[in-house]
Amino acid sequence: MIGVAPPAYDPATPTTANTLPVGGPATVRAYVAELxxxxxxxxxxxVTVNTVAVVASMAGPWLLGDLVERVSDSARELHLELTAGLFLAALVVQAVFVRQVRLRGAMLGERMLADLREDFLVRSVGLPPGVLERAGTGDLLSRITTDIDRLANAMREAVPQLTIGVVWAALLLGGLAVTAPPLAPAVLVALPLLVVGCRWYFKRAPSAYRSEAAGYAAVAAALAETVDAGRTVEAHRLGERRIALSERRIREWTAWERYTLWLRSVLFPVVNITHVTVLGSVLMVGGVFVLHGWIGIGQLTTGALIAQMLVDPVGLILRWYDELQVAQVSLARLVGVRDIEPDAGDASVRPDGRHVRADKVHFGYRPGVDVLRKVSLDVAPGTRLALVGPSGAGKSTLGRLLAGIYAPRNGRITLGGAELSRMPAEDVRSHVALVNQEHHVFVGSLRDNLLLARTGAQDAELWAALGAVDADGWARALDEGLDTEVGSGGLALTPAQAQQIALARLVLADPHTLVLDEATSLLDPRAARHLERSLARVLDGRTVVAIAHRLHTAHDADVIAVVENGRITELGSHDQLVATDGAYAALWRSWHG
Structure with a gap:
């Protein structure tokens, strides 16, 4: 079969997800078997209720065939009342059990879909933080939304309907072999055409659907990144370039959409021809057999009706199997997170103290390109360290390394002598916490948002945490206090209030080492200064690494590290660095006027 060729391969065209892996066939099969x-x-x-429904549906052809046989034999007693009664009884049984089939199928699909959603969420949350950060907004978003939506239809209908179709077809073939054995082989006449057409289609469809899904993920990534970095795009006049990228991604995606549509436009006519061939072969072969007296006219009638009934289950199987080709790609993308080894670490690696040390650390997001080079740092317990420097120098990257989010390519990051990259993620989080510019308000009550940090906290502790970050004033003014619904559909919090909730969670989590990545950047300077003074009381005695673009934060720190081009170029207190008259002194004069 010759037709439209698949879109030409472009090295810039993604055929797989950007960072998170796509599950292989073994992973998908194992997960389906588990479900x-x-x-x-x-x-x-x-399967049981479907079997009863199909057997009841075959009563009609059998009764009609028996009636035709008696008429052809000129029987005096046709027993029409009995035949009609049996037919009506079979129809009632079929209707009742078909309803059960639809009900049980829908319930099974919904339960499996619920399991899939929960499994993906639990597994995603359990991934190493660095993996999620590198995954990219578009890829992760497309899996959570588009892939789940595609799977919803498959789980609700495709899996139950495919099961129903297979059982249905098998029972009809069995019924044909029992009621009209000589006609059973006639059904196989159309099998070669169906096999050839399906082999041609399913050889091409899976890879095409994978490319289609990856193309959509690339579109989502391009759009999400452009929107998230809208101000940067405008500042650097990158609008035309980003629009061109989005249009190219859309063209690549729609090309795969057209290709998969063409594949289906070839398969469906083949299926229709198969249906006609099955019925035609049964009638022609059966007619010859009747003329030779090998079978009766009643058997031919029954066989023809059952062959006609095969159209529905075969069509059902092929239709939903095609749907499963799309769903299989989405399922592979969702269960692909299972191929990522959990960040189990070594439970025996435990810190002996609170001393944080970086020793000749190299780190880069791409092979061969280091963001940090030969970074060494020693942070004593209780020290307040400020990381300052120009944008893009590597401050936030160093902060994530010190928080255990990333592991260095070379060198070591240790806490109390224990290497952070070897410790289980949960252990790292109990000692070190990261609060950055990103803040999240979850749908639910204000209390629920705070309890994420410590589930057993009492209301008095929640109010104390809010008070520590100067949020208790507006929180107590709420009509329902801690029970106030916030987030989408509830009270819309300002960015500053959302950031205060994030900082209140930090107070409740109570780690001994904190990494603050411009954690007060969304507050106005006066409010930020006031909040930082309040936090100073809460953070007293803890080790604090503050990444800040407001130099008053650095002024209050015990030690200041100036990061330039991925290296620490200056290290000392505010007075020492100002007296040195280096890069920090220049920044201070520029900021202070």
């Missing part, structure tokens, strides 16, 4: 084991009772019940 079926979880819901085996519901699956067996679905």
């Amino acid at each position: 079926l084991r979880r819901h085996r009772r519901a699956f067996v019940l679905l």
Whole structure:
């Protein structure tokens, strides 16, 4: 079969997800088998009620065939009342059990979909933080939204309907072999055409659907990144370049959409021809057999009706199997997170103290390109360290390394002599916390948002945490206090209030080492200064690494590290660095006027 060729390969065109892996066939099969084991009772019940419904549906052809046979034999007693009664009874049984099939299928699909959502969320949250940060907004967003939406239809309908179709077709073939054995081989006449058409289609469809899904992820990534960095795009006049990139990604995605549509436009006519061939072969072969007296006219009638009934289950199987090709790609993208080894670490690696040290650290986001080079730093317990320097110098990257988010390519980051990259993620979080410019308000009550940091905290502790970050004033003014619904659909908090909630969570989590990555950047300078003074009381005695672009934060620090071009070029107190008259002194004069 010759037709439209797939879109030409472009090295810039993604065919897989950007960072998070796509699950291989073994991973997908293992997960599907696990889902079926979880819901085996519901699956067996679905097959059982479907079997009863199909057997009841075959009563009609059998009764009609028997009636035709008696008429052809000129029988005096046709027993029409009995035939009509049996037919009506079979129809009622079929209707009842078809309803059960639809109900049980829908319930099974919803339960499996719920399991899939929960499994993906739990697994994603358990991934190493560095993996999630490098994954990219577009890829992660497309998996959570588009792939889940595509799978919703498959889980609700495709899996139950495919099961129903397979059982249906098998029982009809069995019924044909029992009621009209000589006609059963006639059904196989159309099999070669169906096999050839399906092999042609399914050889091309999976890779095409994968490319289509990856193309959509690339579109989502380009759009999300452009919107998130809108001000930067405007500042650097990158609008035309970003628009051109988005348009190119859309063209690549739609090219794969057209290709998969063309594949289906070839498959469906083949299926329709198969249906006609099945019925035609049964009638022609059966007619010859009747003329030779090998079978009766009643058997031919029954066989023809059952062959006609095969159209529905075969169409159902192919339709939903095609749907599963799309769903399989989305499922592979969702279960791909299972291929990422959890950041288990070594539970035996435990810190002996609170001393933070970086020793000749190299780190880069891409192979061969280091953002940090030969960075060494010694932070004693209780020290307040400020990281300052121009944008892009590596301050935030160094902060994430010190917080255990990333592992260095070379060198070591240690806490109390224990290497952070070897410690389990949960242990690292109990000692070190990172608060950056990003803040999240979850849908729910204000209390629920705070309890994320410490589930067992009492209301008095929650109010104390809010008070520590100067948020108790506006929080107590709320009509329902801690029970006030916030987030989407609830009270819309200002960016400053959302940031105060994030800092209140930090107070509740109570780690001994904190990394603040411009944590007060969304507050106006006066409010930020006031909040930092309040935090100073809360953070007393803790080790604090503050990444700030407001130099008053550095002025209050015990030690200041100036980061330039991925290196620490100056280290000392505010007075020492001003007296040195280097890079920090120049920054201070520029900022202070």
